[in-house]
Amino acid sequence: MPSARLPGQAPRPRLVATDLDGTLLRPDGALSARTRRAVLALDAQGIAFVVVTARPPRWLHELVELTGSAGVAVCGNGAFVYDVAARAVLEVHGIPDGLLADLVGEVRAAVPGVRFGLERASGAFLEPGFPRADGDGPAAAAVVAPLEDRGSDPVGKLLAVAPHWSERDFLSRVASVVGDRANLAYSGAHGLAEITGPGVTKATGLARWAATLGVGAESVWAFGDMPNDLPMLRWAGRSYAVANAHPDVLTAATHRCPANSDDGVATVLESLAR
Numbered sequence: 001m002p003s004a005r006l007p008g009q010a011p012r013p014r015l016v017a018t019d020l021d022g023t024l025l026r027p028d029g030a031l032s033a034r035t036r037r038a039v040l041a042l043d044a045q046g047i048a049f050v051v052v053t054a055r056p057p058r059w060l061h062e063l064v065e066l067t068g069s070a071g072v073a074v075c076g077n078g079a080f081v082y083d084v085a086a087r088a089v090l091e092v093h094g095i096p097d098g099l100l101a102d103l104v105g106e107v108r109a110a111v112p113g114v115r116f117g118l119e120r121a122s123g124a125f126l127e128p129g130f131p132r133a134d135g136d137g138p139a140a141a142a143v144v145a146p147l148e149d150r151g152s153d154p155v156g157k158l159l160a161v162a163p164h165w166s167e168r169d170f171l172s173r174v175a176s177v178v179g180d181r182a183n184l185a186y187s188g189a190h191g192l193a194e195i196t197g198p199g200v201t202k203a204t205g206l207a208r209w210a211a212t213l214g215v216g217a218e219s220v221w222a223f224g225d226m227p228n229d230l231p232m233l234r235w236a237g238r239s240y241a242v243a244n245a246h247p248d249v250l251t252a253a254t255h256r257c258p259a260n261s262d263d264g265v266a267t268v269l270e271s272l273a274r
């Protein structure tokens with residue numbers, strides 16, 4: 001059923017999708033009380049909500065209340081569909097083993113000193129030398145071992161990092177290796193290249209989830225801030241860039257909203273309740 005149009009307003013969405021870091025969450029990574037209220041109010045309006053993030057599944061547990069009655073998030077830049085409440089991976093759209101081996105070998109040859117990490121349904125797997133983070137960073141609770149010991153668990157995302165390279169040179173070299181064989185994304189983490197399988201993006205993950213709800217792109221509003229959000233923003237019928245977004249995102253989005261520090265997403269969502 002088409003969304004109802006209020007006088008002087010755009011059609012209401014049937015599904016709202018948003019990135020987390022730099023978009024829904026404040027600069028310190030916190031969820032503001034205002035944003036929490038705005039998101040939770042969607043359910044009473046009959047509007048579905050889904051988080052679409054580069055984060056791996058294990059980084060979503062503290063946000064379970066935002067996943068709504070379905071309890072699902074699209075994460076790993078579209079590689080995983082995760083039941084946050086049940087803490088269960090429902091889908092993995094992985095990198096084929098042969099392609100994974102080729103990419104690792106070719107990027108290693110092109111970028112001396114590069115180190116790799118793997119995001120799997122069972123958690124992170126890091127080769128020795130991959131920079132470790134404090135607290136809940138990507139290296140927390142990870143298995144650390146040579147990549148050939150990773151086992152058979154499907155890999156949703158390949159992480160590559162080279163701290164001693166300039167970010168521009170590093171990403172350029174990785175892009176030249178990856179080409180169109182896989183999807184290279186940049187979510188804002190300094191010096192980190194994130195590679196997913198062929199055709200696996202936030203857009204494809206969101207489109208699959210929307211289809212399970214019977215919702216087409218024209219009834220989706222999406223919010224983002226970084227280049228890895230671009231496929232999702234271009235797919236959605238209405239897209240918003242927060243004011244603090246990357247220049248390419250500001251150009252691509254159909255609309256803009258205030259920065260994440262000013263609860264920009266909440267500002268838009270509150271207008272739906274009026």
